[in-house]
Amino acid sequence: xxxxxxxxxxxxxxxxxxxxxxxxxxxxxxxxxxxxxxxxxxxxxxxxxxxxxxxxxxxxxxxxxxxxxxxxxxxxxxxxxxxxxxxxxxxxxxxxxxxxxxxxxxxxxxxxxxxxxxxxxxxxxxxxxxxxxxxxxxxxxxxxxxxxxxxxxxxxxxxxxxxxxxxxxxxxxxxxxxxxxxxxxxxxxxxxxxxxxxxxxxxxxxxxxxxxxxxxxxxxxxxxxxxxxxxxxxxxxxxxxxxxxxxxxxxxxxxxxxxxxxxxxxxxxxxxxxxxxxxxxxxxxxxxxxxxxxxxxxxxxxxxxxxxxxxxxxxxxxxxxxxxxxxxxxxxxxxxxxxxxxxxxxxxxxxxxxxxxxxxxxxxxxxxxxxx
Numbered sequence: 312x313x314x315x316x317x318x319x320x321x322x323x324x325x326x327x328x329x330x331x332x333x334x335x336x337x338x339x340x341x342x343x344x345x346x347x348x349x350x351x352x353x354x355x356x357x358x359x360x361x362x363x364x365x366x367x368x369x370x371x372x373x374x375x376x377x378x379x380x381x382x383x384x385x386x387x388x389x390x391x392x393x394x395x396x397x398x399x400x401x402x403x404x405x406x407x408x409x410x411x412x413x414x415x416x417x418x419x420x421x422x423x424x425x426x427x428x429x430x431x432x433x434x435x436x437x438x439x440x441x442x443x444x445x446x447x448x449x450x451x452x453x454x455x456x457x458x459x460x461x462x463x464x465x466x467x468x469x470x471x472x473x474x475x476x477x478x479x480x481x482x483x484x485x486x487x488x489x490x491x492x493x494x495x496x497x498x499x500x501x502x503x504x505x506x507x508x509x510x511x512x513x514x515x516x517x518x519x520x521x522x523x524x525x526x527x528x529x530x531x532x533x534x535x536x537x538x539x540x541x542x543x544x545x546x547x548x549x550x551x552x553x554x555x556x557x558x559x560x561x562x563x564x565x566x567x568x569x570x571x572x573x574x575x576x577x578x579x580x581x582x583x584x585x586x587x588x589x590x591x592x593x594x595x596x597x598x599x600x601x602x603x604x605x606x607x608x609x610x611x612x613x614x615x616x617x618x619x620x621x622x623x624x625x626x627x628x629x630x631x632x633x634x635x636x637x638x639x640x641x642x643x644x645x646x647x648x649x650x651x652x653x654x655x656x657x658x659x660x661x662x663x664x665x666x667x668x669x670x671x672x673x674x675x676x677x678x679x680x681x682x683x
């Protein structure tokens with residue numbers, strides 16, 4: 312029965328753009344203890360949900376008590392060249408283009424499970440997990456032979472590099488584990504560590520998320536540290552520096568799952584979005600989960616970095632936004648875009664600011680504006 316199940320899973324996964332299945336050797340991860348050490352070192356930043364459910368990650372059966380096997384799948388994504396026609400563009404990580412991959416993976420795996428039940432003619436429990444469940448996905452993907460964990464902490468497959476999402480089905484039946492374990496292909500290469508704009512890769516396979524641009528622009532809900540803001544450059548959402556230099560990505564042929572034609576957005580336009588227009592534009596996209604406040608925070612930093620004069624009006628408007636996070640970052644951007652011309656506006660915003668964090672940051676922006 313196991314081989315029949317694998318054949319059915321493979322056929323229907325392929326029909327929905329997935330690669331797999333790769334079947335883990337066991338339901339317990341090898342890296343749980345090192346994961347706990349990483350958490351204890353504070354490298355997760357404010358992703359407190361990782362610590363809150365750390366013990367559940369010790370065994371897939373904590374989530375799915377009747378699970379007997381774990382099938383892992385990959386969803387490669389597009390890595391098309393950015394559209395640089397817009398003068399005031401902010402770069403978007405390729406994984407964020409098109410429909411939110413959580414929806415894409417979950418819908419595909421649901422159809423795979425339904426097809427499995429239909430073809431077997433019996434009910435099989437299948438629990439679908441995509442990214443957000445307390446499972447050490449890279450560990451199980453490595454166990455299953457999907458790839459190795461690279462020095463940039465991403466799983467790397469020899470055929471399509473690291474540009475793919477991982478998702479799983481925990482099944483209530485036994486299926487044979489994938490016999491192949493992919494050897495470490497990084498060798499002596501350190502290109503990913505050397506290219507990180509903020510030094511977030513503090514050692515091979517050790518990421519300090521608090522310095523990672525992807526974390527800062529997507530996961531972090533707070534202020535982007537002032538000393539790291541210039542390192543964002545034009546990165547509006549995510550960062551692929553460590554992937555772009557990886558030799559395995561440079562030679563990989565990746566099958567895209569979307570027909571997205573652009574990997575950039577006009578930051579001036581983004582800065583004008585209110586809550587209603589944001590939701591209308593980004594419904595069912597990865598930006599919806601991040602929310603308006605964080606995306607506009609990022610856009611303000613990009614506008615400051617490229618000194619976008621056309622952003623002056625929207626940034627002045629954001630000085631009066633209801634979100635202190637936006638008021639703080641707007642003041643920083645205005646100090647860089649227009650310098651001393653903005654000192655009076657920043658001074659007024661500083662005097663009426665009631666949020667302690669924003670007020671403190673505005674004081675530094677006011678100093679910078681006057682000194683520029």
